[in-house]
Amino acid sequence: xxxxxxxxxxxEFGSGGHVIAEHIAEKFELPLYDHxxxxxxxxxxxxxxDYIKRYDELPKNPWFSRTIRGYSNSPEENIANMQxxxxxKKADQGDSFVVVGRCAESILKNYDGLISFFVLxxxxxxxxxxxxxxxxxxxxxxxxxxRNDKERKxxxxxxxxxxxxxxxxxxxxxxxxxxxxxxxxxxxxxxIKARIEE
Amino acid sequence: MTAxxxxxxxxxxxxxxxxxxxxxxxxxxxxxxxxxxxxxxxxCMHSVSxxxxxxxxxxIFTVDxxxxxxxxxxxxxxxxxxxxxxxxxxxxxxxxxxxxxxFRWLCMRIANLVHYKTVPIFITxxxxxxxxxxxxxxxxxxxxxxxxxxxxxxxxxxxPVPMILSEIxxxxxxxxxxxxxxxxxxxxxxxxxxxxxxxxxxxGLIAGISLIVVIVYFYxxxxxxxxxxxxxxxxxxxxxxxxxxxxxxxxxxxxxxIFFGAVxxxxxxxxxxxxxxxxxxxxxxxxxxxxxKNAVKIIKSIDYQTILFFIGLFVVVGGxxxxxxxxxxxxxxxxxxxxxxxxxxxxxxxxxxxASAFVDNIxxxxxMIPIIKSLSVTQNTxxxxxxxxxxxxxxxxxxxxxxxxxxxxxxxSVAAREGYPISWGEYCKKVVPATVLVLxxxxxxxxxxxx
Numbered sequence: 001x002x003x004x005x006x007x008x009x010x011x012e013f014g015s016g017g018h019v020i021a022e023h024i025a026e027k028f029e030l031p032l033y034d035h036x037x038x039x040x041x042x043x044x045x046x047x048x049x050d051y052i053k054r055y056d057e058l059p060k061n062p063w064f065s066r067t068i069r070g071y072s073n074s075p076e077e078n079i080a081n082m083q084x085x086x087x088x089k090k091a092d093q094g095d096s097f098v099v100v101g102r103c104a105e106s107i108l109k110n111y112d113g114l115i116s117f118f119v120l121x122x123x124x125x126x127x128x129x130x131x132x133x134x135x136x137x138x139x140x141x142x143x144x145x146x147r148n149d150k151e152r153k154x155x156x157x158x159x160x161x162x163x164x165x166x167x168x169x170x171x172x173x174x175x176x177x178x179x180x181x182x183x184x185x186x187x188x189x190x191x192i193k194a195r196i197e198e
Numbered sequence: 199m200t201a202x203x204x205x206x207x208x209x210x211x212x213x214x215x216x217x218x219x220x221x222x223x224x225x226x227x228x229x230x231x232x233x234x235x236x237x238x239x240x241x242c243m244h245s246v247s248x249x250x251x252x253x254x255x256x257x258i259f260t261v262d263x264x265x266x267x268x269x270x271x272x273x274x275x276x277x278x279x280x281x282x283x284x285x286x287x288x289x290x291x292x293x294x295x296x297x298x299x300x301f302r303w304l305c306m307r308i309a310n311l312v313h314y315k316t317v318p319i320f321i322t323x324x325x326x327x328x329x330x331x332x333x334x335x336x337x338x339x340x341x342x343x344x345x346x347x348x349x350x351x352x353x354x355x356x357x358p359v360p361m362i363l364s365e366i367x368x369x370x371x372x373x374x375x376x377x378x379x380x381x382x383x384x385x386x387x388x389x390x391x392x393x394x395x396x397x398x399x400x401x402g403l404i405a406g407i408s409l410i411v412v413i414v415y416f417y418x419x420x421x422x423x424x425x426x427x428x429x430x431x432x433x434x435x436x437x438x439x440x441x442x443x444x445x446x447x448x449x450x451x452x453x454x455x456i457f458f459g460a461v462x463x464x465x466x467x468x469x470x471x472x473x474x475x476x477x478x479x480x481x482x483x484x485x486x487x488x489x490x491k492n493a494v495k496i497i498k499s500i501d502y503q504t505i506l507f508f509i510g511l512f513v514v515v516g517g518x519x520x521x522x523x524x525x526x527x528x529x530x531x532x533x534x535x536x537x538x539x540x541x542x543x544x545x546x547x548x549x550x551x552x553a554s555a556f557v558d559n560i561x562x563x564x565x566m567i568p569i570i571k572s573l574s575v576t577q578n579t580x581x582x583x584x585x586x587x588x589x590x591x592x593x594x595x596x597x598x599x600x601x602x603x604x605x606x607x608x609x610x611s612v613a614a615r616e617g618y619p620i621s622w623g624e625y626c627k628k629v630v631p632a633t634v635l636v637l638x639x640x641x642x643x644x645x646x647x648x649x
Contacts, residue, residue: 046352047617055619062218064622066558066601068337069501071611073600075619078611 004113005030005096007192008104010156010170013148014126014141016181017119018100023185024192025098033087034100038079041086055079057101059154080159101152105170106160115195117188118170125177201242202526205517208233209565212514216558223558224503227510234517243520252276252516264476276519277512278564280388280475282505284378285335287478289504291456292338293496294485298449300457301342304330306440309350314437316356316424320364321413323347327365328372328409332379332402333461336369336605343369344612353437359618360420363628366609367412367597371636373605374593375405378464378474380603381508382563382592386585388475389567393468400586401593404643408594408636415632452488456481508560515564524565528572539579543644546570546587551595551637555602559592566592583648590640598633600625 007024011017018034025032033040035056042049058076065074072078084107090097091111099108105116121129123145130141156164167173172191176184212230216223239248250256254276257263263280295301308326312318323343330339343365344358351358373380377387377397387397444450460481463470467477486493518524535542546566553562566588574581596603600610600622610620 042617045617052617052619064601065219066607067219068604068607068611069503071608073607073610073614073620075614075621078614078619082615082617 003096004091004094004111005192005196006091006104006108006111006114007098008108008114008116009098009100009119010105010117010164011101011119012121012126012165013145013152014130015119015121016129016176016184017117019181020117020119020176020185020188021098021100023182024189027189028096028098028192031095031097032100033097033102037083037086037099037102041082044086052079052082056083057152057155059151060158076155077158080155084159103156103159106156106162115192116170116172118165118167118173119176119184120165120173121175121177201238202521202523204242205234205238205521205523208238209514209518212511213557213561216561222503224506224510227507227514227561229510231510231513234514238517238521245520248520252513252520254279254512262473264473265471266473276516277509278385278388280473281381281384282508283475284384284388284478285381285508286500286505287480287482288335288378288460289500290482290485290496291453291460292334293499294449294489294492295453295457296338296342297445297489297492297496298453299443299445300450300453301330301338302346302443303440303450305343305346306438306443309346310437310440314350314354316354317417317421319350320361320420320424321417323361324364324368324413324416325409327368328375328405331369331372331605332376333457333464336373336380336603337608339369339372340366340605340609341612344609348613348616348618349438356425357423357618358616359613359620359624360416360423360628362609362613362618363620363625364412364416364420366605367416367629367632368409369605369609370593370597370603371405371408371412374590375402376464380589380593381560383589384474385560385564386567386589390571390581390585392582392585394464395468396582397589398465400582401589404586404590404640407643408639411635411639412632415635419628449489449492453485456485456488459484511561511564515561515568518565519568524568525572528569529576531569532573532577535577537577539577539583540645540649542573542577542579543583543587544641546584547591547637547641547644550588550591551598551633554592554595555598555633559596559603563588563592580648583644587640587644590637590644594633594636594640597636598626598630 005028009017009021021032038053038056039049042052055075056079060074060077065072065077083102087099087102087104087107091108096113108114126145127138127141130145131138134141134144136144153164162169172188174184174188179187208230212226215221215226235249239245239252258279308322309319312322327339327343344362347358347361347365370380374383375398377383377392377394383397386392460477463472463477467474486496489496531542531545535545550562550566570584570588571581573579574584597606600606600620610625613620
């Protein structure tokens with residue numbers, strides 16, 4: 001195991017993947033990059049976050065996009081590439097960090113310090129969690145989960161050759177509804193420690 | 199009939215694949231071109247002559263291809279090699295200029311001349327965008343202008359989006375003014391035998407009037423957004439020095455000479471008899487000889503994909519032409535307009551504009567050329583008037599949406615990469631009125647001048 005530690009957490013909507021990533025970042029004292037990645041970029045480029053945050057982690061609309069000589073008009077695609085470049089730059093600098101989503105497991109797959117997770121959960125558990133967090137009905141929660149997962153899948157599969165959620169793409173794919181979110185996080189923490197000690 | 203059906207199916211398939219970007223667009227057109235040669239000409243028509251006519255290689259070995267002493271001739275069937283040669287030549291020249299730092303220097307020099315004041319930069323950059331796009335492909339113009347605009351916006355603390363949108367529109371407008379400004383015009387000019395002068399005195403006049411109107415329009419809608427958000431006073435030293443943009447002084451001077459030489463050759467080609475194919479090859483050769491050290495680098499940087507895209511496209515359109523499909527469409531337009539020429543012009547302008555706003559205007563223009571030729575014969579109408587209507591419709595219509603023309607895609611992409619994404623809504627809200635305005639001006643000028 002190299003000194004650099006890059007942990008990527010891909011997740012289904014409502015699976016608690018983000019909470020798990022927060023837990024790991026805290027335990028290993030690493031910066032966590034999620035939607036705040038855009039803030040890092042906007043601060044560095046001296047541009048407004050409001051301008052770009054609405055395009056974060058969204059799939060490109062193929063019917064309203066065109067690419068000429070590698071230039072695409074799609075705001076979603078440009079913002080995604082901006083984040084990928086930023087992550088690569090951080091990785092090239094030798095930084096250690098935790099990333100939630102953003103195709104990080106594929107974008108950073110060539111770095112030795114990469115440990116990648118995919119967190120999924122049973123639909124029932126995801127619905128209950130989303131109902132509670134957002135204060136919405138069961139059907140609304142279900143619709144929200146389906147819509148978000150559809151977008152995440154489309155986003156991921158456009159930029160990566162391997163499919164979103166395909167277990168061959170991650171070191172561990174885990175169902176958080178079996179052990180519960182906190183126990184899953186602890187288990188993954190143990191795995192990371194074992195990898196560091198390798 | 200079977201050949202016609204297959205020609206149409208291949209054409210529609212090509213359009214759908216271009217829109218969906220399933221494959222790179224040159225792969226799409228080349229694949230569909232090959233299908234046209236095999237299925238339409240080979241299996242359905244059993245015609246070797248149709249293949250030869252569409253490949254059109256024999257045209258390169260005629261004197262007329264390089265030098266035309268008298269009136270230019272029409273040659274719209276098959277691969278338009280004159281367009282290909284010219285585009286390659288311009289690509290080589292532009293690459294040489296870019297390497298020497300010409301475009302960045304020009305942008306910075308103009309910003310410097312107006313003392314880095316936002317509104318004067320806004321107006322001069324619109325004019326510069328239009329003038330440069332008259333001679334250079336709009337992608338290159340916008341690539342440099344948009345990048346410098348973002349740089350200046352960060353320095354002077356203003357929102358670059360209004361300026362980039364105006365530059366994009368003016369690049370498309372400038373491109374419509376000349377034969378070499380926009381790919382549809384190059385194809386129209388070389389296919390129908392029009393000169394640089396023919397375009398300047400017809401579409402150029404419309405573009406000139408329109409430019410004045412759109413500068414006023416963009417100023418009215420954008421001047422508030424352009425005010426600097428910073429009260430910080432800057433000294434001369436804070437601004438970039440235009441001279442620093444020049445990477446190679448000798449190369450810079452040579453590229454300037456070649457550029458002005460190319461402009462002179464283009465402006466005078468109707469008098470000298472030199473064709474655009476000759477001019478393209480000549481400026482490419484001179485650029486490569488003058489930049490001998492960088493010749494390989496320049497050749498490697500040629501956008502071969504665009505060249506292959508054109509070749510495949512011409513073959514597919516050749517399939518429609520050889521099978522008589524385009525004549526059927528022309529007859530239909532003639533019937534719809536009931537022989538009313540003004541209505542026919544209006545249909546050509548607005549249909550071309552609407553189609554070009556959503557699909558690539560190059561295949562659209564290439565398809566429409568044989569149609570307007572046929573219309574001119576069957577309806578006894580002046581071909582040139584139809585050509586100007588088609589040119590303005592495709593060139594200006596392409597401005598309306600972020601995907602209508604190459605300049606729009608590249609300009610919005612440069613803005614987004616620097617953190618200023620432009621949504622469809624934002625783009626169309628500001629640019630569609632300008633597009634409609636110019637289309638109305640085009641229609642009025644054509645009606646008043648030619649009828």
